[in-house]
Amino acid sequence: MKREYATLSYSLCNIEELTFFIVPSYSCSLIRQKAHNQLKPPVKLKETQDEEIKPKDEVEHVESQMEEVPVVKEEAVFKYGETGNFEPSERKILSKPGENGAAVQLASNERMKAQITINEFGFNMVASDKVAMDRVIPDTRHKECPFWHYPEEQPSASVILVFHNEGFSTLVRTIHSVVNTSPPELLKEVVLVDDFSDKRHLKSQLEDYVKEEFGDLVKLYRNSQREGLIRTRSRGAELATGDVIVFLDAHCECNRNWLVPLLDEIRKDRTTMAVPIVDGIDFNTMAYNPVYGANSHFSGIFEWGFFYKEKLVPQRELSKRRHASEPYRSPTHAGGLFAMDRSYFHELGGYDPGLKIWGGENYELSFKIWQCGGSVKWVPCSRVGHIYRNHMPYGLGKDNDPFMSPIHVNYMRVVEVWMEDEFKEYFYTREPSFRGYPIGNITKQLQFKKEHHCKSFRWFMENIAYDVYEDYPKPPPNKAWGEIRNQGSGLCWESGSGQPGHTVGVMSCHGAGHGQLFRLNIKGQIGTGERCIDSQSGSILHVIVCAREPSGPWTWDKGSGLIKHKELNKCVDVGTDHKLHLKSCDSKLPSMKWNFKEVFPWKRS
Numbered sequence: 342m343k344r345e346y347a348t349l350s351y352s353l354c355n356i357e358e359l360t361f362f363i364v365p366s367y368s369c370s371l372i373r374q375k376a377h378n379q380l381k382p383p384v385k386l387k388e389t390q391d392e393e394i395k396p397k398d399e400v401e402h403v404e405s406q407m408e409e410v411p412v413v414k415e416e417a418v419f420k421y422g423e424t425g426n427f428e429p430s431e432r433k434i435l436s437k438p439g440e441n442g443a444a445v446q447l448a449s450n451e452r453m454k455a456q457i458t459i460n461e462f463g464f465n466m467v468a469s470d471k472v473a474m475d476r477v478i479p480d481t482r483h484k485e486c487p488f489w490h491y492p493e494e495q496p497s498a499s500v501i502l503v504f505h506n507e508g509f510s511t512l513v514r515t516i517h518s519v520v521n522t523s524p525p526e527l528l529k530e531v532v533l534v535d536d537f538s539d540k541r542h543l544k545s546q547l548e549d550y551v552k553e554e555f556g557d558l559v560k561l562y563r564n565s566q567r568e569g570l571i572r573t574r575s576r577g578a579e580l581a582t583g584d585v586i587v588f589l590d591a592h593c594e595c596n597r598n599w600l601v602p603l604l605d606e607i608r609k610d611r612t613t614m615a616v617p618i619v620d621g622i623d624f625n626t627m628a629y630n631p632v633y634g635a636n637s638h639f640s641g642i643f644e645w646g647f648f649y650k651e652k653l654v655p656q657r658e659l660s661k662r663r664h665a666s667e668p669y670r671s672p673t674h675a676g677g678l679f680a681m682d683r684s685y686f687h688e689l690g691g692y693d694p695g696l697k698i699w700g701g702e703n704y705e706l707s708f709k710i711w712q713c714g715g716s717v718k719w720v721p722c723s724r725v726g727h728i729y730r731n732h733m734p735y736g737l738g739k740d741n742d743p744f745m746s747p748i749h750v751n752y753m754r755v756v757e758v759w760m761e762d763e764f765k766e767y768f769y770t771r772e773p774s775f776r777g778y779p780i781g782n783i784t785k786q787l788q789f790k791k792e793h794h795c796k797s798f799r800w801f802m803e804n805i806a807y808d809v810y811e812d813y814p815k816p817p818p819n820k821a822w823g824e825i826r827n828q829g830s831g832l833c834w835e836s837g838s839g840q841p842g843h844t845v846g847v848m849s850c851h852g853a854g855h856g857q858l859f860r861l862n863i864k865g866q867i868g869t870g871e872r873c874i875d876s877q878s879g880s881i882l883h884v885i886v887c888a889r890e891p892s893g894p895w896t897w898d899k900g901s902g903l904i905k906h907k908e909l910n911k912c913v914d915v916g917t918d919h920k921l922h923l924k925s926c927d928s929k930l931p932s933m934k935w936n937f938k939e940v941f942p943w944k945r946s
């Protein structure tokens with residue numbers, strides 16, 4: 342059966358909050374996927390059976406049994422060459438700006454205004470305003486995807502979009518896109534939750550627009566104070582009425598037939614979180630491009646300071662599937678875009694209500710799901726485009742300690758609830774200055790974990806997130822950490838932006854951490870944030886991407902104060918240029934004598 346949805350368009354989802362921090366270090370191992378993902382000949386799956394018609398009381402009896410007895414559910418069937426039952430019809434590509442995902446060109450007199458909108462929204466709204474609400478975007482899915490036939494009976498979906506001071510056209514294009522690309526019988530509603538925006542275009546203009554265009558299908562709710570992304574999403578989940586809740590960022594464009602593959606995973610197992618593959622929409626040109634090729638399967642992982650990372654899926658996981666286009670397990674997800682059974686989300690307690698603003702909620706939910714018996718799956722046939730902002734145009738609100746980011750407090754809550762001591766220690770080795778920060782009450786979370794007999798983090802690491810160790814081995818303990826202060830001048834090491842290639846110099850000690858926080862581990866590696874320090878040229882110290890093995894050439898002798906590069910047999914000295922140089926060791930030189938001073942910036946507040 343062929344379906345006619347209104348049209349196809351695309352929108353992107355809620356990741357900038359995370360990617361703002363993550364994208365610069367989006368250190369996905371960009372190794373090319375081998376040819377094993379190429380289209381394979383069709384494999385006949387188990388044929389589905391028509392249900393017998395039974396007297397009503399018998400049907401009820403069978404249904405009540407279904408809760409206890411596992412029932413073999415109808416499966417999606419792959420029929421190569423035969424277009425899938427939920428595939429929409431092709432649309433003509435028009436010659437309008439941005440059509441087929443092309444970049445929008447601006448005239449020179451529009452660029453000034455465009456820059457102003459970029460500063461205000463993180464997106465080029467002048468370009469976005471030129472793009473049709475129902476533009477065609479390129480089909481970035483795996484080539485098998487159009488040939489999947491899904492059971493007709495699927496759970497209904499509430500798509501939840503939360504926003505704070507979004508641009509108008511990017512927001513409403515997201516709504517159009519969801520409506521255009523979702524089977525009408527499965528899209529119960531679009532739930533908009535406004536997190537206390539103050540932009541004029543989000544008041545009556547938005548209300549009138551959605552009423553006119555979508556009628557009752559789109560519901561708009563508003564917070565009476567700023568709640569932050571996490572609590573606003575939780576509110577959306579409470580207001581939603583569909584069987585499944587689908588969270589998207591408010592600047593997304595959904596690709597062809599994106600919804601049904603997500604719903605089908607949840608239909609088969611209501612404890613599955615189904616995650617679409619995220620394509621990129623350029624914040625400046627609105628060009629739509631895949632982040633990953635259709636044949637490259639990535640999953641979400643983390644390093645020990647909880648920077649989100651994506652990594653090629655290990656063969657062990659890929660081999661579990663019959664088709665390259667089938668969903669696969671992932672330890673975690675980026676956070677903004679996912680689908681879950683609504684009641685399962687609430688059974689899990691939703692997000693930890695103690696999480697603030699945004700950040701870390703993706704780990705909280707993923708660890709909880711995996712450790713308490715569910716699963717997280719990425720779904721290659723579901724692709725959604727997302728506008729990655731170039732900067733975060735909003736503050737974090739008032740609910741905020743100026744010396745401790747709410748993101749880091751969230752990480753600590755996740756660590757303290759879901760990890761055993763061994764793994765907590767890896768986190769605090771990576772972020773030693775957080776140790777001891779008061780994170781509020783976690784009794785309820787710990788109680789939930791106990792009552793639901795959730796598995797250990799060790800189990801999670803050994804069975805689900807085992808490939809984290811490939812890129813991020815267990816960090817050895819720190820020998821010393823903190824500010825590295827010169828005994829002569831009293832100045833401190835400073836890594837500036839901390840970007841690889843940046844030289845390390847000295848500056849006045851500020852006690853605020855950031856670029857003045859270093860760690861020397863017992864294996865001789867000096868780290869700062871997720872980066873490391875080495876002397877690329879054998880002379881000036883630089884920030885580098887850490888070697889996979891957490892070891893290095895450095896020693897520090899507390900008595901003499903010398904920081905020595907063992908391999909070069911040289912010591913760190915301050916140059917007249919205020920940069921750090923390697924010179925012949927001389928423990929009499931004050932400019933070569935260093936102390937580590939542990940700092941806890943949050944204790945100042």
Ligand SMILES: [Mn+2]
Pocket residue numbers: 353354355356357358590591592677727728
């Ligand atoms: Mn986003």
